[in-house]
Amino acid sequence: MTKAELENKIATLKMDYIRIQGDMEKLESVGRNVEATERVLIQIEEELKECNQQLAKCPS
Structure with a gap:
């Protein structure tokens, strides 16, 4: 995956996490x-942990 793809995936995962966390509270x-x-x-x-590790290995 490219750096941009990883960043997009991380953003999507974060949004999903927040949504699911809200559902859990309900x-x-x-x-x-x-x-x-x-x-x-x-x-x-x-x-998220795996994606962040991959992102850290991507060239800037």
């Missing part, structure tokens, strides 16, 4: 189970 407020949502957030965090 679920919690009505007493729903949030385990599946937490797993999705963990997956996004791992993907």
Whole structure:
């Protein structure tokens, strides 16, 4: 992936993370189970970590 592609992917993942985090808060407020949502957030965090590592290796 190019640097621009990685930056776009990171931005998209961050937006998804924020949206899902909001959804999780809504679920919690009505007493729903949030385990599946937490797993999705963990997956996004791992993907962000990988993308940031790749981005650090890209030439400026």
